[in-house]
Amino acid sequence: xxxxxxxxxxxxxxxxxxxxxxxxxxxxxxxxxxxxxxxxxxxxxxxxxxxxxxxxxxxxxxxxxxxxxxxxxxxxxxxxxxxxxxxxxxxxxxxxxxxxxxxxxxxxxxxxxxxxxxxxxxxxxxxxxxxxxxxxxxxxxxxxxxxxxxxxxxxxxxxxxxxxxxxxxxxxxxxxxxxxxxxxxxxxxxxxxxxxxxxxxxxxxxxxxxxxxxxxxxxxxxxxxxxxxxxxxxxxxxxxxxxxxxxxxxxxxxxxxxxxxxxxxxxxxxxxxxxxxxxxxxxxxxxxxxxxxxx
Numbered sequence: 001x002x003x004x005x006x007x008x009x010x011x012x013x014x015x016x017x018x019x020x021x022x023x024x025x026x027x028x029x030x031x032x033x034x035x036x037x038x039x040x041x042x043x044x045x046x047x048x049x050x051x052x053x054x055x056x057x058x059x060x061x062x063x064x065x066x067x068x069x070x071x072x073x074x075x076x077x078x079x080x081x082x083x084x085x086x087x088x089x090x091x092x093x094x095x096x097x098x099x100x101x102x103x104x105x106x107x108x109x110x111x112x113x114x115x116x117x118x119x120x121x122x123x124x125x126x127x128x129x130x131x132x133x134x135x136x137x138x139x140x141x142x143x144x145x146x147x148x149x150x151x152x153x154x155x156x157x158x159x160x161x162x163x164x165x166x167x168x169x170x171x172x173x174x175x176x177x178x179x180x181x182x183x184x185x186x187x188x189x190x191x192x193x194x195x196x197x198x199x200x201x202x203x204x205x206x207x208x209x210x211x212x213x214x215x216x217x218x219x220x221x222x223x224x225x226x227x228x229x230x231x232x233x234x235x236x237x238x239x240x241x242x243x244x245x246x247x248x249x250x251x252x253x254x255x256x257x258x259x260x261x262x263x264x265x266x267x268x269x270x271x272x273x274x275x276x277x278x279x280x281x282x283x284x285x286x287x288x289x290x291x292x293x294x295x
Contacts, residue, residue, distance in 0.1 A: 044114070044120065044121055046110070046113075046114045046117070046119050046121065047110070047276065047277065047280055048280070049078060049083070049086075049103055050103060051103050051104070051105055051121050052103050053122060054104075054122060055124060056124050056132060059104060059129060060129070060136065060137060063075075064137045068143075068220070068221060070221070072189075072190075072216075072221055072222070073100075073101035073214060073222055073223070074100055074101060074211075074214055074222065074223035074225065075100060075104060075129075075222065075225065076096070076103050076207055076210070076225050077103075077104045077106035077129070077225065078097065078103065078105070078106060078110070079106040079125075080107050080110060081203070081270065082097075082106075082203060082204075083110065083276065084269050084270065084273055084276065085204065087276050087280075088269075088272060088276070090204065093204050093208070095211060096204065096207040096208055096211040097207065099211050099214055099215075100207075100210070104122075104126075104129070105121040105122065105123050106124070106125045106126055108123050108245070108250075113274075113277050126224065126227060126229050127226070127228075127229040129226075130224065130226050130230065130232075131229070131233060133196065134157070134160075134161050135161075137196075138161065138163065138195075138196060140161075141164055142163075142195045142196060143166075143167065143192065143193065143194040143196075144165065144166045144167070144194055144196050144197075144198070145166075145167045145189055145192035145221075146166060146197075146230065147170075147171070147185055147188060147198070147199045147201055147209065148170055148171070148200035148201035148206075148230075149170060149200050149230050149231070151168070152236075153230055153231060153234045154166060156236075157230065157233060160233070167188070167192040167194060169185070169188040171185050175201075175205075176201075182208075182209070182212070185201075186209060186216055189209070189213045189223065190213060190216050190217075190219045193220050193221070194221050195221045195222070196221060197221055197222065197224065198224050198226050198229075199223055199224065199225050200226050200228070200229065200230050200231075203227060206225040206226070210223045210225055237257075
């Protein structure tokens with residue numbers, strides 16, 4: 001099957017219609033399809049992250065085109081919370097983002113800030129990508145691995161989407177601080193040999209695990225760092241209505257749904273993105289030319 005013409009679970013996608021809208025030549029997606037990060041000219045550098053500037057249909061096409069047995073790679077979807085963490089507290093996490101196959105923008109706020117700097121970042125949220133994969137990309141017999149989530153969540157997903165081969169492991173709370181549990185989580189993903197592996201253990205745990213699987217021998221398929229996306233699909237959590245998402249107010253909806261857990265993230269840490277963005281912009285401003293003192 002060629003990149004020019006794909007059929008995803010009965011939904012036909014014509015690639016030539018997608019790529020011009022993104023301003024990308026077809027070989028940029030071919031590079032991604034081969035399992036490599038897009039070549040430098042096709043990335044959008046913003047806030048020190050190299051974003052992959054493709055929209056949801058194009059991302060779906062490239063993901064579903066990749067052979068199930070291809071060496072493991074993974075997708076990250078940074079939002080404001082991720083960027084603040086990276087640039088304020090956890091610089092040790094950079095390798096997990098820089099080794100990712102694709103870096104998709106999960107935030108309309110980030111996209112608007114980038115637009116003000118003349119950069120175009122299509123918004124592809126982890127939740128939207130996960131939903132589209134389950135609805136249109138994953139075949140009933142595809143092997144799916146899920147790290148995190150309850151047995152009930154997995155059972156509902158199997159029933160809703162008719163999945164016949166789902167491997168599941170839910171590590172204990174705080175597992176990321178126990179080297180043995182981290183190794184067990186990595187081993188689960190490697191040994192599952194799934195076409196699609198959904199890492200649903202929260203950020204930054206899922207990105208750390210994704211990179212460790214990527215560096216392990218024998219791993220295959222694609223890993224998706226998806227946070228609570230599976231709980232949105234199963235109906236255990238309610239996602240913000242589309243209108244609220246389009247207004248860039250999904251954060252407020254989530255805050256109201258769980259203020260005790262999320263107040264600090266959205267009211268204290270999140271607003272730091274505006275100062276971070278201004279500092280980043282200032283650091284990239286051209287230095288004025290020197291003028292003679294006796295002018």
